[in-house]
Amino acid sequence: FYFKDLIPSMMGSFPSPDAIFANNEMSLSDIEVYGFDYDYTLAFYSKDLHTMIFNIARNILIDQLRYPEELRTYEYSPNFAIRGLHYDVQTALLMKIDAFHYIQLGSVYRGLNTVPDEEVIAIYEGSHVPLEQMSDFYGKSSHGNTMKQFMDIFSLPEVTLLSCVNDYFITNNIDYEPVHLYKDVKVQFEDNFLKHFIYLFHLSCIDRYICYGEQTCAVLRKLAEHGKKMFLITNSPISFVDRGMNYIVDKDWKDLFDVIIVQADKPSFFNDRRPPFRRVNQKGVLLWDKIHQLEKGQIYKQGNLYEFLKLTGWRGSKVLYFGDHIYSDLADLTLKHGWRTGAIIPELRSEIKTMNTEEYTRVMAFLQTLTGLLEKMQVYRDTESQMLLQEWIKERQDTRELAKKVFNPQFGSIFRTNQNPTYFSRRLSRFADIYMASLSCLLNYDLHHTFYPRRTPLQHEAPFWSQLNVTV
Numbered sequence: 001f002y003f004k005d006l007i008p009s010m011m012g013s014f015p016s017p018d019a020i021f022a023n024n025e026m027s028l029s030d031i032e033v034y035g036f037d038y039d040y041t042l043a044f045y046s047k048d049l050h051t052m053i054f055n056i057a058r059n060i061l062i063d064q065l066r067y068p069e070e071l072r073t074y075e076y077s078p079n080f081a082i083r084g085l086h087y088d089v090q091t092a093l094l095m096k097i098d099a100f101h102y103i104q105l106g107s108v109y110r111g112l113n114t115v116p117d118e119e120v121i122a123i124y125e126g127s128h129v130p131l132e133q134m135s136d137f138y139g140k141s142s143h144g145n146t147m148k149q150f151m152d153i154f155s156l157p158e159v160t161l162l163s164c165v166n167d168y169f170i171t172n173n174i175d176y177e178p179v180h181l182y183k184d185v186k187v188q189f190e191d192n193f194l195k196h197f198i199y200l201f202h203l204s205c206i207d208r209y210i211c212y213g214e215q216t217c218a219v220l221r222k223l224a225e226h227g228k229k230m231f232l233i234t235n236s237p238i239s240f241v242d243r244g245m246n247y248i249v250d251k252d253w254k255d256l257f258d259v260i261i262v263q264a265d266k267p268s269f270f271n272d273r274r275p276p277f278r279r280v281n282q283k284g285v286l287l288w289d290k291i292h293q294l295e296k297g298q299i300y301k302q303g304n305l306y307e308f309l310k311l312t313g314w315r316g317s318k319v320l321y322f323g324d325h326i327y328s329d330l331a332d333l334t335l336k337h338g339w340r341t342g343a344i345i346p347e348l349r350s351e352i353k354t355m356n357t358e359e360y361t362r363v364m365a366f367l368q369t370l371t372g373l374l375e376k377m378q379v380y381r382d383t384e385s386q387m388l389l390q391e392w393i394k395e396r397q398d399t400r401e402l403a404k405k406v407f408n409p410q411f412g413s414i415f416r417t418n419q420n421p422t423y424f425s426r427r428l429s430r431f432a433d434i435y436m437a438s439l440s441c442l443l444n445y446d447l448h449h450t451f452y453p454r455r456t457p458l459q460h461e462a463p464f465w466s467q468l469n470v471t472v
């Protein structure tokens, strides 16, 4: 082959949705121990589950918390929200924020309707959100930060329900307190959530909700065949995990894991040295004996990472942990403990498929050409040129809107705003060594594979827009 065949062309060569992407160079041959979160990492759930969760939470608001009966007419809309959005608890505005804390104008919603840019600018005195108002490190709204970031996949029904109830109150001109609404909905999802969920699972057939179980199983078996150690650290209780893993693997699933930890209380698990491990029996009953070692075949509850490291000796970069929650699964491991991290981002699959369409490729090529023209022609100050420039600026704005809507009509891609990477993207690139749509992507790689991040140019290393040679 010729060397030039290895040089990628600029457009129309986006990667496969089943690829694994690296932020940081990493070789699988260095990894001896693989750790996993459970929900949305080992167990992937179908959209039907979100509809069920939405309905349960909506009905509790009406039946137990005396919210208006008319709310029952709101149905779950799976394509309304995307992950990583910020919600202002006091103003009830839902928005997308970029890596520099700027609100993406045109993507701010109150209830189910967009808020005009002028209004957003008036509320925030511009479009920048100061650091003190942003959510805390884990995305929560606490200690006066009024912004909450919706980070896990389970939060999609939550944010959609909030938007529906806001919509009902606003369209009916009902005076209400957004802070109370936020708390009422939050309680359903954060505190009562597991109760509903477990109830659902005992009630219904599990295979309706878990998807791609056989692929997860194939990954675990492949790692076992290669003599890798494996462990599970999940916040879910054993009854729930056992039921799902019986379906994904079989009743002997525990044999695949060297250590199983349930109800871990992440992210505290990674930070807090206090709670010791406790053994639980199969039925979830707690035992009182002191834990001197973490044994295969046993199930442990709670504990903490410091104790875990002491008992297993699994330290540093020979450990790779997979999770879908970038903050509570991955951030502390990367920042404090030096484990390698893998983020599971299911949205990647559909976003990459969209990027591979001809329409998207064409829109992006046009956008780049237009930006190049603007950059070059701005020096002409005469009226005629300036009028033309204004037209192009407008056209660029319209084209950007088009490029946004192909991903999600309201909020666009989870990774980018018009100008910048999103807040979500920035933290993903900081906390995850590698990221992929699902665990099954590992099946496409040899266990000696090295992931090399591509060298993307820094701003001072790249040609200017107008120098890019793009053919439309």
Ligand SMILES: [Mg+2]
Residues within 6 Å of the ligand: 037, 038, 039, 040, 041, 323, 324, 325
């Ligand atoms: Mg999870």
